[in-house]
Structure formats: C-alpha cells, structure tokens
Amino acid sequence: MRNKKSYDILSDNELAILITSGDEAAFNEIYKRYWERLYVAARHRIEDSCEAEEIVQDIFCNLWRKRSNFELTKGFQNYFSVAVKFEVINRMAKKSRENRVKKEVLVWSSAVDESTSDQLDFNELQNQLAMTIRVLPEKCLLVFKLKHEKGYSQKQIAEELNIAEKTVEAHLSKARKTIRIRFGYLAEMAKSVLFL
Numbered sequence: 001m002r003n004k005k006s007y008d009i010l011s012d013n014e015l016a017i018l019i020t021s022g023d024e025a026a027f028n029e030i031y032k033r034y035w036e037r038l039y040v041a042a043r044h045r046i047e048d049s050c051e052a053e054e055i056v057q058d059i060f061c062n063l064w065r066k067r068s069n070f071e072l073t074k075g076f077q078n079y080f081s082v083a084v085k086f087e088v089i090n091r092m093a094k095k096s097r098e099n100r101v102k103k104e105v106l107v108w109s110s111a112v113d114e115s116t117s118d119q120l121d122f123n124e125l126q127n128q129l130a131m132t133i134r135v136l137p138e139k140c141l142l143v144f145k146l147k148h149e150k151g152y153s154q155k156q157i158a159e160e161l162n163i164a165e166k167t168v169e170a171h172l173s174k175a176r177k178t179i180r181i182r183f184g185y186l187a188e189m190a191k192s193v194l195f196l
Helices: 004-009 010-021 024-045 049-065 076-110 122-134 138-148 154-161 164-193
Strands: none
Touching: 004 010, 010 024, 010 076, 010 122, 024 049, 024 076, 024 164, 049 076, 076 138, 122 164, 138 164, 154 164
C-alpha cells in the first residue's frame, strides 16, 4: 500500500488514474488541492456562500460517483473550472425552470374546464416532467436547460459550451425523444409546458 505522505508529490494525472480504481487517499489529495480554488470560483459566480459550498461538494461527489469511468484529459484545473461553470448554470436553470413551470401550470390549469373528468393532475405532470428531465445525461440536460429555460439559440449554446451546433442539435433531439417516450400521449401536453 502506498505511503499516505507520498500522495502529495503525485501529478494530477497519476491521481486521476488512482481515483478510477477507487483509491480514496488519491481522491482526498485532489480534494485538498482543489477545494479552496473551486469554492473561490463558485463564490465568484454565486453570491450565496452556502450555495457555493454545496456546488463544490456536488462536484466532488459527482467525481467520486463517476470515478470508474473518469478520464482526465486536460488536467484537474480545467476539469474543475468547467464543472463549476456547468453546476452554476444548472442551478440557475433549475431555479428559472421551477418558476417558469409554476407559471405555466397556473396558466394551463386555468384554461382547463374544471368539470371535465379528463382534468389532469398538474402537480403530477410537473413532477413527472421534472423527473424525466433530471435523468437526462449531464451534457444533454445542460443543453436542454439552456435552450428551454434560458431561451438560448442553438448557436449561443454551441458558443457557451464550446461544442458544435450539430452536437447541440443531437442533445436536443435526444431530450425530446426521451420525453416523448416517457409520456406517450402526454407528449403534446408536455410540449405546451416546455415549449418543445
């Protein structure tokens, strides 16, 4: 077993390889090296210090959870910089989505005839939509949120995330397909809530 003291001399790439095999000491070393930097970056983007701490914790939890498939390409500094950016965008989009869905549900429900036996349980629909959206792959979810909650164009999303417009289109297509499969005949109603 590796001496604990020797972890601090390992490179990020060496630690990344050790993390993939479940080496907790390697993970702890990465945590020690980058926690403060991540917190400062998150705090710079979000005014709430508690939320900034939550963002950092979530990023490290996600890293550990996905460790077996983790691959470091450009170093942890770059990886964490992108992770903070995505996590902040996700949180802002989530708040925006929650407010928007609440408004849409109120407008939608007021237009439905209360006496009809087909009246939908809008809270349930909202929960089902939220659960369906939440299980989208991370990048797909981010693209979907930027498009439908922030109102970004495909070009703006491509520029924001530094990916090709075709990739943006593919993520959006995947998100729509997932929602349609999950909701079946409710997909058309889901469209009106999410502006698909």
